[in-house]
Amino acid sequence: MELSCKSEYAILALLEMATHYQSGEPMQIRQIAAQQNIPDRYLEQLLATLRRGGILKSQRGSRGGYFLAREPRRISVFEILECLEGLDAQTGNENAKSQTLDVAVIEEIWCEANQAAKSVLQNYSLQDLCDRRDSRKQLDVMYYI
Template structure:
């Protein structure tokens, strides 16, 4: 399994918004793009999808931009991936009449792997990712001192 570029960029943008959540100020696309090194036009499309999915909100005007619709601890990685990728691998159908016993076994193992991955994605929130990032940054700073 591999995370798509689309999902990675979206999660990076959301982490940036989560780190500014307490200020209550919306973030502009170019600000997020510069901080996370994401192409502006692509980020614009991703944010539109996240807005339609109810993960973020937008504010118009000169001081407008994007901000999280809920607290970072209430937005799971699973919810983000489901919004962007449009699928819930937990509901992926196992072939009830597999062509062979071998393909049936493979389908069952694949289903179990998908459910395990979803369990991990449901366990972590944007807040958790921010905390992990901050602790790693702290370790990097300590290493160079």
């Protein structure tokens, strides 16, 4: 299982928005793109998808932009990936009668791995990612006397 570029960019953008969540002000695409080194046009498409998925809200006008629809702690990483990638509970039982024993065993293991990944992703919120990032920033700070 690999994180797609689309998902990585979206999570980076959402982390930026989570950082500014308390201000209550919408963030403009160019602002987010500059902070996270994401191409503007690509980011525009990602944010529109996240808005349609209910993760973001948008505001029109000169002071418009995007903002999180809920608190960062109420948005799971799984929800973000599900919105972007269409992750759903897929079962491979359509051809159950024509499967060999080997294929059935492989599919069982694959389903188990997917369930484990889903469980981990559901347990992490956008706030958890922000907290982890901030704690690592603290570790990177060196004081010289």
